[in-house]
Amino acid sequence: MPKNKNLYAIGLITSLFFLWGFALNLNPILIPHLKKACQLTDLQSSYVDSASYIAYFLLPIPAAQFMKRYGYKGGILLGLILFAIGAFLFYPAAAVRSYVFFLAALFIIFSGAAFLETAANPYITVLGDPEGATQRINFSQSFNGLAASLAPFLGGRFILSGINHTAAQEAGMTPAQINTYLSKEASAVQIPYLIIGAVVLTVAILIFKTKLPEIIEKDDDLNGDEDQSLLKKLGGLIRQKQLMLGVLAEFFYVGAQAGVLSFFIRFAERVAGMGEKSAAVFLTISLVGFMCGRFIGTFLMRFINPVKLLALYCLINVGLLILAVTLHAKFSVYALMGVAFFMSIMFPTVFSLSIRGLGSKTKLGSSLVIMGIVGGAVIPPIMGKVSDMSNIQMAYLVPIVCFLYIFYFAYRNLKVKNIEMVAAH
Structure with missing residues (x-):
């Protein structure tokens, strides 16, 4: 792979580190926001994290098996598509103001993220000289850290309204006024997540059009053999x-x-x-x-x-x-x-x-x-x-x-x- 093409591929794979880092670190913004918009208890609002992390628990091994059959590039593309679908689903979830719908969308986003995270580290190691593998991983991880810093800042600016009515204030509002207020709060996530979905889909198209090296794995101990089963x-x-x-x-x-x-x-x-x-x-x-x-x-x-x-x-x-x-x-x-x-x-x-x-x-x-x-x-x-x-x-x-x-x-x-x-x- 030519050097300039190699740098382009590294940039694309590095963007994956940024994407899942950004999505995961929006959760501290979503939890108080959805608590308000969907009128939740603290326990109920915490299910934002549950929907996200349970995907990370359930998907890595299926993702690895999928990539063994269809290749890492296929796994990355599937992950990006799932990620984008989940982000786009925030629009109808906000429209109907359904917390279960939001949780389903989050699970889909992080199912996609699990595919991306399973693939990203091994891919970075083969995109260049083996001696520079650690340096490339650290470089890519720095963008994950950058995303962690940007997500709450941008989420606080464009999702949180800064408006919190007290119980006494809500008691003085008509049901129609409360419904309008809650609907407006819920709709605040629509445009940000449409943008996220569009960015993710764009990265998917770019990766689809880019020739990436295949990863040949040696002695994969995740697979059973004649002498010893995986179990x-x-x-x-x-x-x-x-x-x-x-x-x-x-x-x-x-x-x-x-x-x-x-x-x-x-x-x-x-x-x-x-x-x-x-x-x-x-x-x-x-x-x-x-x-x-x-x-x-x-x-x-x-x-x-x-x-x-x-x-x-x-x-x-x-x-x-x-x-x-x-x-x-x-x-x-x-x-x-x-x-x-x-x-x-x-x-x-x-x-x-x-x-x-x-x-x-x-x-x-x-x-x-x-x-x-x-x-x-x-x-x-x-x-x-x-x-x-x-x-x-x-x-x-x-x-x-x-x-x-x-x-x-x-x-x-x-x-x-x-x-x-x-x-x-």
């Missing part, structure tokens, strides 16, 4: 205590990350009396801190054992969350913003520790760790239920439990000095 391989891996503890640690990490960020705007509104647009700006700053934390954490790992850094960051986050739960006004929001920074290194560090020493079973073990992402579908609803039963501040006791378990996992591995870090989610 037997899984059975053997499940008995690996380190791996299973790591899967649980990733479950708690992704759940904590989703919960901390998804309820951020709700927290800032209730605890600090901030408007939703202002809260969205603070959320954006938090995610910029998250992105910076990855670079700073990577630098610190040159001098500090990554496992010790992971343990230290867990304890710091426990302390910050205790402050967020006990303090009031903007001080509690500032504490919560700090949590994002110290979460930054956790996914890749836990992942790398989990698959350490698996040898030829590393790929299958990695798939099990990735399935721990389902924590993002479970922890936010628990926080939502706690919030409905008490208040949003008490809900942030839940991620404290998550970080304490991750600390335990790190503590068990303190003797490990060198680990091969993988790309962050």
Whole structure:
């Protein structure tokens, strides 16, 4: 493949990192927005995360099997088409103001994203010299971080209205006025998601017209052979205590990350009396801190054992969350913003520790760790239920439990000095 063509292909595949990062980080905007537009409880609003992360849990292995038969390019195209369809479905979902319809659209979007994420990392590794594979992955991941910062900023600007009626104000409105208000709120997502769908469809057309190299995989341990079935391989891996503890640690990490960020705007509104647009700006700053934390954490790992850094960051986050739960006004929001920074290194560090020493079973073990992402579908609803039963501040006791378990996992591995870090989610 000519060099200029190669750069073009790298640009297209890198755009996939941006697309799924942007969609996933719109969830903290959608949760308070749909809570208002569809008149939901905190528990019900958390199903936005559930619909998203359950797709990541269910689709990676079917996606891998699909790509084995139809190629990675075919999988990417199917993923982009699903992504676009889900985005376009936001228009009728808003028109009828159906929360179930919104959740179905989100599930379709992230089913497509699961295909994209399954394909993107291996594709980047073959688009150029093998020596530059790590550099290309890190470059592409930086666009995922950029999307994480832009999504809440743009979502706060173009989706959130900044209008929140009190119960007393709504009591003074006629049913027709309330319906008009709620319909206007719901319709705010229509144009943004039509634009997202159009952009995704454009990328699909460009990739369809671009010749991409085929990936030839060697010794794929996801496939059964004459001597050992896939189920037997899984059975053997499940008995690996380190791996299973790591899967649980990733479950708690992704759940904590989703919960901390998804309820951020709700927290800032209730605890600090901030408007939703202002809260969205603070959320954006938090995610910029998250992105910076990855670079700073990577630098610190040159001098500090990554496992010790992971343990230290867990304890710091426990302390910050205790402050967020006990303090009031903007001080509690500032504490919560700090949590994002110290979460930054956790996914890749836990992942790398989990698959350490698996040898030829590393790929299958990695798939099990990735399935721990389902924590993002479970922890936010628990926080939502706690919030409905008490208040949003008490809900942030839940991620404290998550970080304490991750600390335990790190503590068990303190003797490990060198680990091969993988790309962050």
